[in-house]
Amino acid sequence: MFNIYCPYCEEHREEEEFHPSGQAHLARPADADACTDKEWGDFLYFRKNPRGLHQELWQHTAGCRKFFNITRDTVSYQILETYKVGQSPQVKLPEVKLEEPRHG
Amino acid sequence: MEKILVSDQYAPDSLSERAEFGDINVPVVETALQHVNLRQVATRTGSGHGVSFSELPVTGLLVLRARSERAALQSALQTTVNIKLPDTLQSEVSVSSGSHKSVYCIRWVAPDEWMLSCPAQDAFDIETRLRSSLGGNSVAIVNVTGGYSVLQLSGQHANDVLKKSTVYDVHPQNFSVGKVVNTTFAKAQVMLRCVSNDEYELIVRRSFADYVWHWIQVASKEYGLSVSRS
Ligand SMILES: [Zn+2]
Numbered sequence: 001m002f003n004i005y006c007p008y009c010e011e012h013r014e015e016e017e018f019h020p021s022g023q024a025h026l027a028r029p030a031d032a033d034a035c036t037d038k039e040w041g042d043f044l045y046f047r048k049n050p051r052g053l054h055q056e057l058w059q060h061t062a063g064c065r066k067f068f069n070i071t072r073d074t075v076s077y078q079i080l081e082t083y084k085v086g087q088s089p090q091v092k093l094p095e096v097k098l099e100e101p102r103h104g
Numbered sequence: 105m106e107k108i109l110v111s112d113q114y115a116p117d118s119l120s121e122r123a124e125f126g127d128i129n130v131p132v133v134e135t136a137l138q139h140v141n142l143r144q145v146a147t148r149t150g151s152g153h154g155v156s157f158s159e160l161p162v163t164g165l166l167v168l169r170a171r172s173e174r175a176a177l178q179s180a181l182q183t184t185v186n187i188k189l190p191d192t193l194q195s196e197v198s199v200s201s202g203s204h205k206s207v208y209c210i211r212w213v214a215p216d217e218w219m220l221s222c223p224a225q226d227a228f229d230i231e232t233r234l235r236s237s238l239g240g241n242s243v244a245i246v247n248v249t250g251g252y253s254v255l256q257l258s259g260q261h262a263n264d265v266l267k268k269s270t271v272y273d274v275h276p277q278n279f280s281v282g283k284v285v286n287t288t289f290a291k292a293q294v295m296l297r298c299v300s301n302d303e304y305e306l307i308v309r310r311s312f313a314d315y316v317w318h319w320i321q322v323a324s325k326e327y328g329l330s331v332s333r334s
């Protein structure tokens with residue numbers, strides 16, 4: 001049994017009722033016509049894949065069908081918090097310095 | 105609006121059997137399990153078993169959605185069917201006064217969504233009255249009567265059948281009378297309500313009704329299953 005707390009149903013529910021929807025807090029470029037191809041490409045296609053804490057969007061598909069956010073550890077699967085869309089996370093993610101991909 | 109003929113799936117001479125084939129002037133609404141012939145099954149299974157199953161007659165179902173205009177919906181419901189919006193994961197029931205006793209039940213689905221049930225013949229009338237009472241408020245009302253089947257499980261082992269069918273904790277301590285949850289039932293989804301002790305209501309998608317009916321037959325085999333009309 002793996003229970004997830006739904007902030008809308010206000011109780012823990014079985015994992016089977018939920019569906020993950022990838023990285024949370026993706027900000028769409030404010031002016032899509034004026035942004036660069038790199039900005040647009042990053043928004044559309046590039047996602048974090050951290051070893052450790054990750055903020056994710058989930059949906060309570062078999063329950064209230066609402067989307068909400070989870071701060072989850074991708075190594076231990078521990079869920080540190082769940083919060084509604086529009087709310088801010090309480091758990092702060094560690095600052096990760098990304099290496100530029102090496103080519104050639 | 106002309107009255108709809110609602111077929112009684114337990115009647116010895118059900119409407120759909122009587123309606124002339126191809127007579128478009130006789131629109132007959134049938135339940136999802138009409139073809140199962142529950143009347144015949146009921147006589148075969150007898151009564152007094154651990155689990156009792158029934159499919160409710162065609163039930164009027166309205167999906168109500170409101171966000172900021174929740175108060176307007178609340179008062180419209182109060183004047184139309186004398187019912188209040190239920191709390192999270194709860195349901196409310198009201199019975200109309202007068203000679204013709206109609207039962208209304210409203211279920212919490214999500215913070216901005218509810219499911220109202222009523223006699224099938226009243227669904228259109230209630231929808232119309234809600235709309236006129238709501239005026240220009242931004243509230244969505246959708247009649248989904250044809251999309252679902254309403255089933256009932258009761259008996260001393262009904263809870264045991266649920267335990268092996270759903271991932272939700274249906275122990276009376278957690279799932280008390282009046283509580284309603286959307287969850288899984290075998291491979292289907294269900295809106296599950298605890299009507300009273302050892303009595304549960306399952307609202308399933310019409311296309312899943314056969315599957316759920318077959319599942320219940322197998323799952324309740326060890327307790328004995330009787331089919332009845334609720
Ligand atoms: Zn939920």
